[in-house]
Amino acid sequence: MEMFLGYLKAFAVGGLVCMIAQILINKTKMTSARILVLFLLGGVFLELVGAFKFIENFAGAGITIPITGFGSTIVKGAREGAKIGFFEAVTYGFRNMAGGLTAAIFFGFLFALIFRSHSKKV
Amino acid sequence: MEDKQYMEYIHTHAQKSAHAITLVWAFAVGGIICCIGQGFNDLFTFALPDWDKSKIGALVSMTMIFLGAFLTAIGVYDKIGIRAGGGSIVPITGFANSVVSPAMEFNKEGIVLGMMAKMFVIAGPIIVAGTVSSVISGIIYWFAGMVG
Numbered sequence: 001m002e003m004f005l006g007y008l009k010a011f012a013v014g015g016l017v018c019m020i021a022q023i024l025i026n027k028t029k030m031t032s033a034r035i036l037v038l039f040l041l042g043g044v045f046l047e048l049v050g051a052f053k054f055i056e057n058f059a060g061a062g063i064t065i066p067i068t069g070f071g072s073t074i075v076k077g078a079r080e081g082a083k084i085g086f087f088e089a090v091t092y093g094f095r096n097m098a099g100g101l102t103a104a105i106f107f108g109f110l111f112a113l114i115f116r117s118h119s120k121k122v
Numbered sequence: 123m124e125d126k127q128y129m130e131y132i133h134t135h136a137q138k139s140a141h142a143i144t145l146v147w148a149f150a151v152g153g154i155i156c157c158i159g160q161g162f163n164d165l166f167t168f169a170l171p172d173w174d175k176s177k178i179g180a181l182v183s184m185t186m187i188f189l190g191a192f193l194t195a196i197g198v199y200d201k202i203g204i205r206a207g208g209g210s211i212v213p214i215t216g217f218a219n220s221v222v223s224p225a226m227e228f229n230k231e232g233i234v235l236g237m238m239a240k241m242f243v244i245a246g247p248i249i250v251a252g253t254v255s256s257v258i259s260g261i262i263y264w265f266a267g268m269v270g
Contacts, residue, residue, distance in 0.1 A: 018153070018212045019209075021209075021212045032244060033247050036244065044255040061157070066156070066214070067213070067216070070183070078257075078260035079263050081263075086264050090260040094256050096256075097256070103188060104217060104218050107218065108218075108241050111194070113229075117227045
């Protein structure tokens, strides 16, 4: 039951985040690049002010799977690094981006080699 | 004149309901994608008990990016995106889509200047925004550590 509730919260908060993005798209005709940058910075801001962990404790993947989670993990890395030294403070944020970026770039390269574009058919 | 007013009335109401439908789609698809992510999170937490939480989180992101990239490659993700809008853009799978989609599109213009360069048409701004915020927050935490 508790597990089900966790999924329900993830669904509700994740859905809400995406719905806010859709409202912005409908009202301002923002492109997906602008939306993604805005929500990434939103995650950075929420983590910097300390609000992110409360939402994360409540909603889990509902806030970490949207790009807001990417923003949050960058700031978490910077915070960890700052405990060690200045070099680590300015580089550990990027280190936390490494997994996601590696996956996106590697699979992007791989799939673009193997598959042909579908965009003409749509 | 009355006809014209009636048409305007219908038009604004039709727009309102169209607006509402896009919100429902974004909510539902975005919510489902987050639940899939939650599923992988629970699975990896169970299967890899000696991994810490941030490493599990990164693995979940990478799995979702793989799925987003694969669904884009076989042409499914863009079909979902037509209806889902923000529900397919904002999750990390949408980030994968924004990398793979132009990479496939521009592959025909060559590997280096086509695929490899155009891969970052949408992802580039995200990487720049992320990197700049990582440096700024690092400096903030560094000085906060010096003071406190």
